[in-house]
Amino acid sequence: MTNHGDYSPQARAAAERKAHAAGVFAEHAEVIVAALPAVPAGHVLVAVVDDGHEFAGTHHVPQDQIVERVPLLEGSGWAMVFTTGADAAAVRRRTDEMATLARRRAEMITRIQTRRN
Template sequence: MATHGDYSPEARDRAKRTVTAAGVFARHADHIVAAADIVAEGHVLVAVVSSDHELTGTHHVEQTAIVEQVPVLEEGGWAMVFSPGTTVSDVRRRTDEMAATAAKRALLIERLISRNQTA
């Protein structure tokens, strides 16, 4: 595994908070799916969880504007992009993957921090 990137205590903490954020998205899967079902053609749904781990809303964003709009909507929190036709099981599968990846990252960073402290 390549070891490039930020492996600071702050990055570890962000990864741990990402696990919690994934759970927030999962708990709101029904709401996300209902909102995705009414997205206009050429748009996607962006669901946003704040840094306080609250679902702050869902937003219809033009597909061509995703790169510019998602960072603005996140504001230090987390965003997930969904297409019309997304199902509850799709949301839960993606949030499970998000949580698993973040948990692995947090564990990796913790190991690197521990190794550097004992070196």
């Protein structure tokens, strides 16, 4: 059988941490939206949650530097990219999707681990 991913206990814990981080982003949806009007043309807003699950603020990043800058801002935490025009409901929809996908991954890993034991 081919291994198509990491189904380790560490991967499950990472998925659970990501779901928790999504909740932190959701809790700060209004802060994220309030920062959007100040985003200069040609930039995006990057919101960050640190590895301690604390909201670490927002940053303006030039669109042509997203690939380089977002991982640096994210560090060992999580980042989400937003464009002008998003409202709090849109932010929460994205964070809900992030949390749902992370929880599904954690559940899938649990099922796989159970079958393997």
